[in-house]
Amino acid sequence: xxxxxxxxxxxxxxxxxxxxxxxxxxxxxxxxxxxxxxxxxxxxxxxxxxxxxxxxxxxxxxxxxxxxxxxxxxxxxxxxxxxxxxxxxxxxxxxxxxxxxxxxxxxxxxxxxxxxxxxxxxxxxxxxxxxxxxxxxxxxxxxxxxxxxxxxxxxxxxxxxxxxxxxxxxxxxxxxxxxxxxxxxxxxxxxxxxxxxxxxxxxxxxxxxxxxxxxxxxxxx
Numbered sequence: 333x334x335x336x337x338x339x340x341x342x343x344x345x346x347x348x349x350x351x352x353x354x355x356x357x358x359x360x361x362x363x364x365x366x367x368x369x370x371x372x373x374x375x376x377x378x379x380x381x382x383x384x385x386x387x388x389x390x391x392x393x394x395x396x397x398x399x400x401x402x403x404x405x406x407x408x409x410x411x412x413x414x415x416x417x418x419x420x421x422x423x424x425x426x427x428x429x430x431x432x433x434x435x436x437x438x439x440x441x442x443x444x445x446x447x448x449x450x451x452x453x454x455x456x457x458x459x460x461x462x463x464x465x466x467x468x469x470x471x472x473x474x475x476x477x478x479x480x481x482x483x484x485x486x487x488x489x490x491x492x493x494x495x496x497x498x499x500x501x502x503x504x505x506x507x508x509x510x511x512x513x514x515x516x517x518x519x520x521x522x523x524x525x526x527x528x529x530x531x532x533x534x535x536x537x538x539x540x541x542x543x544x545x546x547x548x549x550x551x552x553x
Contacts (some may be wrong), residue, residue: 335522336360336396337407338379338384338428341368343491344422344443347375348405355519358474361530362395367383382483384424392431401522402438403551404428404470414462421466424540426473439528440481441521443514444471446506446533448485453476480528482521499537507535520545 335352337345340361349359353376361372362382369379378425380395384406387395396402404425427443432440439516448468452461488505492513499505517534520541521527526549539547 333400333522334358334360334365334398336362336399336402338362338402338404338424340372340379341365342405342409342476344511344518345403345405346362347471348403348518349375351515351519352522353377356389360396360399361364363374371460377390384427385419387427389427389430389434392421392427393434396428396431396437397435399435399437401403401441402432403441403443403518403522405443405518408463412459414459417459417466418463421454421463422473425470429474429477429479432479436458439522439525440474440477440485441518442474442481443468443518444483444485446485446487446535449531455550480525482527482529483518483531484521485533486515487533489514495536497545498534498540499534499539500532500534500541500548502530502532502548504535504537505535509535510541513541516541517545524549 339345341363352359359377361377362380363385366381372379382395405427406424408420444467447464452464471483490508490510492510494510498513522547
């Protein structure tokens with residue numbers, strides 16, 4: 333499979349590129365800066381320099397042409413303000429979907445966040461609240477589209493080593509999960525077409541990744 337990854341220099345995305353490359357897939361990392369190209373190439377990805385905050389749908393369609401799937405793993409990142417939570421976590425996700433529609437790429441996997449299923453509770457830090465609002469809007473937009481979408485909501489992200497096991501379902505108790513395990517789940521979702529149309533949450537757990545993905549497809553069937 334040829335898989336275009338928005339936010340290709342992010343931590344989850346780099347794990348994903350390495351995992352995809354190791355199994356013989358072709359990751360295409362969309363990166364904002366020329367300085368990021370060598371890093372993603374070292375992960376086994378092809379690099380395309382494209383700033384989703386400045387691009388249009390045609391730019392995106394050209395960048396992902398020939399892909400079998402796209403993954404939105406971009407994020408404004410720590411230290412960014414409220415405005416960029418909207419321009420990246422919402423608008424860029426929608427732009428990737430626009431580009432996918434134009435390019436005829438039907439498969440779209442969105443990395444969202446636990447907590448995006450409802451408005452932020454009162455007292456939530458305003459920047460984090462803006463992040464959740466943006467993720468919720470991105471999810472709602474994607475669900476209206478005629479694409480084979482899957483939404484994955486990780487719990488709190490850590491840089492711990494992958495365990496190879498997760499808790500994956502439509503709703504799971506709040507918890508944390510290594511970024512490397514999120515990437516492994518993304519690989520499994522991309523290679524299982526029956527996960528299209530599912531909204532899933534993932535945290536650390538005891539079920540091997542492939543078995544966890546197989547289980548959610550059985551429930552969906």
